[in-house]
Amino acid sequence: MNIKKANWMFLVIVLSHAGLSLLVAFTPFLDMVVQNMALNIIVSEVTIWLPALLFLLLSGSGPADFCRIKKVHISTALMTVLFTLLMEPLITVVNAVSMLVVENTVAGLSVRITQVPLWGMLLGIAVYGPFAEEFAFRGVIFQSYRGQENRWKALLLSSLLFGLMHMNLNQACYAFVMGIALALLVEATGSMIPAFIAHFCVNGLSTVLMYAVDNMSGGMEELVQTAESGLGGQEFLLAISMYVVIATVCTPLAGCVLAWIAGREGHKEDLRSLWNSRKIKGSRLMSVPLGLGLLICVAVIILQMIL
Numbered sequence: 001m002n003i004k005k006a007n008w009m010f011l012v013i014v015l016s017h018a019g020l021s022l023l024v025a026f027t028p029f030l031d032m033v034v035q036n037m038a039l040n041i042i043v044s045e046v047t048i049w050l051p052a053l054l055f056l057l058l059s060g061s062g063p064a065d066f067c068r069i070k071k072v073h074i075s076t077a078l079m080t081v082l083f084t085l086l087m088e089p090l091i092t093v094v095n096a097v098s099m100l101v102v103e104n105t106v107a108g109l110s111v112r113i114t115q116v117p118l119w120g121m122l123l124g125i126a127v128y129g130p131f132a133e134e135f136a137f138r139g140v141i142f143q144s145y146r147g148q149e150n151r152w153k154a155l156l157l158s159s160l161l162f163g164l165m166h167m168n169l170n171q172a173c174y175a176f177v178m179g180i181a182l183a184l185l186v187e188a189t190g191s192m193i194p195a196f197i198a199h200f201c202v203n204g205l206s207t208v209l210m211y212a213v214d215n216m217s218g219g220m221e222e223l224v225q226t227a228e229s230g231l232g233g234q235e236f237l238l239a240i241s242m243y244v245v246i247a248t249v250c251t252p253l254a255g256c257v258l259a260w261i262a263g264r265e266g267h268k269e270d271l272r273s274l275w276n277s278r279k280i281k282g283s284r285l286m287s288v289p290l291g292l293g294l295l296i297c298v299a300v301i302i303l304q305m306i307l
Contacts, residue, residue, distance in 0.1 A: 010165075014293040018167070018300060020047055052140045066143055067135060067192050070191040072194055076265055083257040083258055084197075090250070096236075102168070122208075125206075130199035134196045137158055138158070141158045142186065149277060158183060161293075164294065164298070189261060190266075
């Protein structure tokens with residue numbers, strides 16, 4: 001699939017996602033979806049993986065080959081878990097900094113999420129969600145973009161689209177960082193499977209912690225409000241500063257693990273050429289459909305901040 005079709009696909013995902021939100025907001029048609037958190041996740045993720053699958057099939061490409069769904073060594077899978085844990089402090093810092101400006105969106109849904117059994121949310125948030133999002137963004141979109149010479153630009157843009165697709169500033173910020181890490185895993189292994197494993201770990205860990213906090217106290221939402229209300233923000237800012245220190249140590253270690261993974265899978269040169277490609281002018285990735293998709297995402301984010 002080429003760049004133009006990938007950009008059209010992103011616009012369709014955005015319109016489907018935004019259209020679903022409008023239906024929920026202004027009609028009683030989807031009340032059942034709104035009230036049922038599990039159903040909500042199923043329907044919202046359909047707006048991501050279904051357009052990706054349709055565009056891929058219409059282009060005549062096989063999903064497994066095009067998205068590079070290939071087996072990796074067991075040691076690579078285990079080291080992917082370590083890589084993810086080492087990246088968590090950086091993701092946490094970005095999440096916390098964004099909370100100085102906007103609310104934590106996921107924490108705001110914690111009451112509804114924890115009403116569903118843990119196993120159900122793990123299936124929805126840690127398995128189904130990562131499968132849909134990895135297939136669309138590290139699979140179809142990133143693989144479509146990386147065919148041009150500047151693969152670094154392809155990696156950054158696909159990660160930006162992944163962040164903005166969440167349509168709120170809090171998730172957009174840390175999902176962008178997470179998207180870069182996941183795309184690097186794809187480049188380091190030549191397979192989308194490690195990216196799915198990492199995405200599963202991030203979402204699974206946050207889901208388990210949400211249920212743990214809910215059992216110990218008044219819930220994640222109350223915990224976040226308590227943390228934010230301690231501001232002039234000194235306690236909250238101190239916590240961010242501590243995580244910055246931890247992230248400063250852990251992120252380079254994550255880079256070392258990534259290099260080991262690339263060596264294990266025989267893709268060390270691919271990772272090196274990815275970095276060197278940032279100097280190449282490459283093909284133009286921007287188009288009218290992509291611009292419209294970006295504009296809609298930014299407009300929704302700004303409206304949420306104002307309202």
